[in-house]
Amino acid sequence: MMNNNEYPNIPAEKFVMVNKDHRISDQKFEDKPIGYFKDAWIRFRKNKGSIVAACIILAIVLFSLLAPLMIRDHSATFMDTYYAKKPSRVLALQKFGIAKGTTSRNFSEAGLFRDVAMGIGAEDHDGTGQVTVAEGMASYYQPIKYIGTRSEYTEIKGAKPKVVYSSCSVENYLEVGFLYRSVEQAEFRRILEWQEKTGLQALYPLVETNEWNLDPQDANYWFKSKKGTPVAINEKGKAETLSFADDVVLEDNYKRDADGKPIYYEYTGGGTHDTAQYKIRVLYYNYYRYLNGEEPRYLFGTDSQGYDLALRLAGGIRLSMLLAVAISAINLVLGAIYGAIEGYYGGAVDMILERISDILNDVPFIVVVTLFQIHLANKVGAVPSLLFAFVVTGWIGTAARTRTQFYRFKGQEYVLAARTLGARDRRIIWKHIFPNSLGTIITSSVLVIPGVISSESMLSYLGIVKLGDANTTSLGTLLSDAAGIWTNYPHLLLYPAIVLSLLMICFNLFGNGLRDAFNPSLRGVEE
Amino acid sequence: MTKYVLKRIVLMFFTFFVIVTMCFFLIRMLPRELPTDKNLQRVILARWEALGYFKPLIVQYGIYLRNVVTQWDFGTSWYIQFREPAWNVLTSRLLPTVLVNLYSFILSVPVGILLGIYAAIKKNKWQDQFISTTVMVFVSVPSYVYAFLVQYFLYFKLGWLPLTVYSLADAGGSWWTGKMFHSMIAPILALSFGQIAGLCRFTRAELTETLTSDYMLLARTKGLTRAQATARHALKNAMVPILPMIIGTFIGILGGSMIIEQIFAIPGVGQLYIKSINLFDYDIFMMDTVFYTFIGLLAGIVIDISYGFIDPRIRMGSKK
Numbered sequence: 001m002m003n004n005n006e007y008p009n010i011p012a013e014k015f016v017m018v019n020k021d022h023r024i025s026d027q028k029f030e031d032k033p034i035g036y037f038k039d040a041w042i043r044f045r046k047n048k049g050s051i052v053a054a055c056i057i058l059a060i061v062l063f064s065l066l067a068p069l070m071i072r073d074h075s076a077t078f079m080d081t082y083y084a085k086k087p088s089r090v091l092a093l094q095k096f097g098i099a100k101g102t103t104s105r106n107f108s109e110a111g112l113f114r115d116v117a118m119g120i121g122a123e124d125h126d127g128t129g130q131v132t133v134a135e136g137m138a139s140y141y142q143p144i145k146y147i148g149t150r151s152e153y154t155e156i157k158g159a160k161p162k163v164v165y166s167s168c169s170v171e172n173y174l175e176v177g178f179l180y181r182s183v184e185q186a187e188f189r190r191i192l193e194w195q196e197k198t199g200l201q202a203l204y205p206l207v208e209t210n211e212w213n214l215d216p217q218d219a220n221y222w223f224k225s226k227k228g229t230p231v232a233i234n235e236k237g238k239a240e241t242l243s244f245a246d247d248v249v250l251e252d253n254y255k256r257d258a259d260g261k262p263i264y265y266e267y268t269g270g271g272t273h274d275t276a277q278y279k280i281r282v283l284y285y286n287y288y289r290y291l292n293g294e295e296p297r298y299l300f301g302t303d304s305q306g307y308d309l310a311l312r313l314a315g316g317i318r319l320s321m322l323l324a325v326a327i328s329a330i331n332l333v334l335g336a337i338y339g340a341i342e343g344y345y346g347g348a349v350d351m352i353l354e355r356i357s358d359i360l361n362d363v364p365f366i367v368v369v370t371l372f373q374i375h376l377a378n379k380v381g382a383v384p385s386l387l388f389a390f391v392v393t394g395w396i397g398t399a400a401r402t403r404t405q406f407y408r409f410k411g412q413e414y415v416l417a418a419r420t421l422g423a424r425d426r427r428i429i430w431k432h433i434f435p436n437s438l439g440t441i442i443t444s445s446v447l448v449i450p451g452v453i454s455s456e457s458m459l460s461y462l463g464i465v466k467l468g469d470a471n472t473t474s475l476g477t478l479l480s481d482a483a484g485i486w487t488n489y490p491h492l493l494l495y496p497a498i499v500l501s502l503l504m505i506c507f508n509l510f511g512n513g514l515r516d517a518f519n520p521s522l523r524g525v526e527e
Numbered sequence: 528m529t530k531y532v533l534k535r536i537v538l539m540f541f542t543f544f545v546i547v548t549m550c551f552f553l554i555r556m557l558p559r560e561l562p563t564d565k566n567l568q569r570v571i572l573a574r575w576e577a578l579g580y581f582k583p584l585i586v587q588y589g590i591y592l593r594n595v596v597t598q599w600d601f602g603t604s605w606y607i608q609f610r611e612p613a614w615n616v617l618t619s620r621l622l623p624t625v626l627v628n629l630y631s632f633i634l635s636v637p638v639g640i641l642l643g644i645y646a647a648i649k650k651n652k653w654q655d656q657f658i659s660t661t662v663m664v665f666v667s668v669p670s671y672v673y674a675f676l677v678q679y680f681l682y683f684k685l686g687w688l689p690l691t692v693y694s695l696a697d698a699g700g701s702w703w704t705g706k707m708f709h710s711m712i713a714p715i716l717a718l719s720f721g722q723i724a725g726l727c728r729f730t731r732a733e734l735t736e737t738l739t740s741d742y743m744l745l746a747r748t749k750g751l752t753r754a755q756a757t758a759r760h761a762l763k764n765a766m767v768p769i770l771p772m773i774i775g776t777f778i779g780i781l782g783g784s785m786i787i788e789q790i791f792a793i794p795g796v797g798q799l800y801i802k803s804i805n806l807f808d809y810d811i812f813m814m815d816t817v818f819y820t821f822i823g824l825l826a827g828i829v830i831d832i833s834y835g836f837i838d839p840r841i842r843m844g845s846k847k
Contacts (some may be wrong), residue, residue: 063687086833119650198555358542359542362542362543362820362823362827363820364819364820366785366800366819367816367820370804370812371550371554374804375553410717450667458669458671458786461671462785462789462801463801466800479671483790486675487678487679497672497675500672501664501667501669501672502785504669505667505668508663509663509667
């Protein structure tokens with residue numbers, strides 16, 4: 001320590017002013033100041049998982065918005081019952097070996113013949129009866145794309161062995177094959193014109209109803225068969241069973257006129273000669289082309305009723321997201337106001353309001369939803385009443401969080417300062433305290449979104465909320481649509497489940513990223 | 528402490544009473560459906576008349592309360608089990624629900640906690656990152672997606688498990704047979720994935736926090752090994768919030784999972800709820816509502832009180 005008395009007398013002139021010409025004042029910041037939100041953004045950016053999650057959410061939302069614009073073949077309300085439950089089929093992707101619309105299945109011999117015959121029949125539209133199996137297999141309309149291993153097995157010892165072709169690849173759209181339709185005569189002429197113009201064949205000869213026709217309702221048994229196994233009639237009029245081979249020619253069973261020409265239409269009765277409807281037999285694949293101008297193309301296949309699954313899915317995502325965002329926004333506003341009043345005033349107000357929200361919070365959510373659905377769904381519709389149900393109890397979480405934040409901030413000096421300066425309650429609440437708690441509140445309302453999406457899908461899966469009709473659908477409705485039949489048609493379940501899971505995972509990641517970004521003390525504690 | 532517990536219980540019954548009253552009026556306001564069978568219609572109408580279902584709502588409410596208090600009569604099932612008391616209908620479905628959930632609870636609690644501990648000890652190493660990422664996925668994916676996955680792989684592809692839970696008759700007339708357990712494995716698994724993930728995440732979060740506390744440093748300085756310090760100090764403290772959560776889950780077992788019961792055809796409480804709505808059996812709906820409300824309240828109160836018992840440092844009911 002220096003002795004103060006060491007230099008007792010220093011003359012005044014010895015003192016020199018430091019920085020005499022230089023004013024000392026605050027230097028301008030060279031950097032821009034980093035505010036609360038900027039800081040959060042910087043921290044959020046470092047969290048790669050959250051960024052990826054945000055991108056995936058964006059992609060899913062974009063898909064839901066753009067799908068109706070991209071898929072031009074048909075609208076979301078377009079439905080084709082014959083092409084229901086079909087897997088995805090995209091012509092452009094077929095050469096890469098995906099989205100071919102094929103599935104793998106085992107066939108009995110008769111079953112295989114039925115399908116193979118579709119291709120053969122499609123080639124033989126003039127009824128010449130000259131098309132071999134090999135030519136039929138090469139046909140564009142051949143549903144059987146690959147014939148798997150042939151094996152014989154017996155269920156019971158000593159019984160005649162069954163022939164089984166396992167793991168055949170079959171094109172599901174072509175497998176619809178031939179159908180009988182009833183059309184107006186004008187329509188019939190239009191089909192003829194269309195055939196002329198495009199060179200495609202939609203009309204095929206009608207089939208005779210006789211002992212060789214297994215099922216007169218099924219337009220696919222155009223060949224002579226006995227219990228579905230094709231036969232050839234020899235000179236003596238006896239039937240010989242044909243077995244599967246490349247050079248086999250199936251014997252047709254077409255209706256023919258006196259000259260032996262196949263008949264393409266017949267009157268179905270009703271009306272006069274000119275107005276009666278025609279019964280025709282069409283190759284549905286080409287008939288679909290005639291009706292819709294396009295080959296069937298479905299990105300994710302079709303749902304159980306025959307809607308385009310991709311468009312239904314897009315609609316479901318839109319509905320779920322819209323609902324979730326609306327609910328989250330409403331809850332944010334309601335909860336913030338309620339929580340702010342509670343937290344700011346405290347005391348008796350707080351206690352009464354707390355009791356009210358406690359009671360509301362303890363009503364089981366499922367009961368709330370059910371009651372709203374039963375009471376209101378007929379009056380205002382299923383979606384608004386679901387929205388109400390979510391709103392009735394949903395804001396409580398936000399309110400509780402806001403309340404805690406207010407308790408935390410309201411005793412701090414800057415609030416006291418504001419009050420001393422004469423700021424009114426409303427100003428202190430919204431201008432001084434609320435912005436500080438905004439981060440937490442926003443985070444919690446983002447985390448509401450996945451909760452709403454999953455609750456909504458659960459409720460519509462259970463059938464408590466009925467959202468499925470021609471125009472609206474939700475992810476849960478699509479899932480419940482698939483329930484029971486999805487083991488045979490996995491794509492019905494696969495796409496909605498993937499989208500739903502992705503949404504849930506990404507929103508949770510995104511929300512957690514936000515939470516960490518807004519709350520530095522949480523860093524490193526949790527993912 | 529006793530005072531606080533008593534206060535909570537009184538408050539709980541007050542809340543319970545308010546909710547039940549609200550729900551009663553909302554449910555009794557609903558138009559009742561009659562069966563198409565004319566004779567049955569007459570029988571049911573006469574019964575309803577006798578039970579006072581056509582009196583003003585407030586009178587009905589009085590009758591309802593009187594019946595509950597004096598005879599423990601919560602109404603009657605009209606469609607699900609004709610003229611069976613609602614209480615019996617509910618309690619007869621309790622066992623399957625509880626069994627499935629209990630099995631899943633027994634499976635998921637140890638696995639979840641152990642995984643969480645492991646992840647916390649290996650914090651920021653690849654094991655932790657692997658577990659945390661997997662947990663993140665498993666927490667987010669809804670339980671019915673697991674149900675489908677379990678059904679697809681274990682029933683459809685491998686054929687190890689049946690598609691749904693056997694009915695009582697198929698499994699030999701008891702819920703406790705091995706065959707019944709075998710058929711319950713699928714829903715147990717479907718339920719457990721989410722629970723394991725949730726518990727694992729929670730344990731990891733709590734344990735990482737206690738592992739970095741000052742008393743851990745002290746424990747290590749005293750000469751305890753890492754394992755000793757973790758087991759005796761960190762784990763013990765981390766358990767303070769974990770145990771109440773487990774207790775809450777345990778009570779939640781009674782409520783069960785509606786969607787899992789629906790998918791696996793478990794004849795439990797959740798399925799009863801769905802049935803009661805679809806069949807317009809409103810007395811059962813009311814019974815179910817009372818039941819769910821009570822379970823929810825009970826879980827909440829037990830969780831709060833258990834904090835005080837587990838960690839005496841936490842003074843319940845004291846002013847902040």
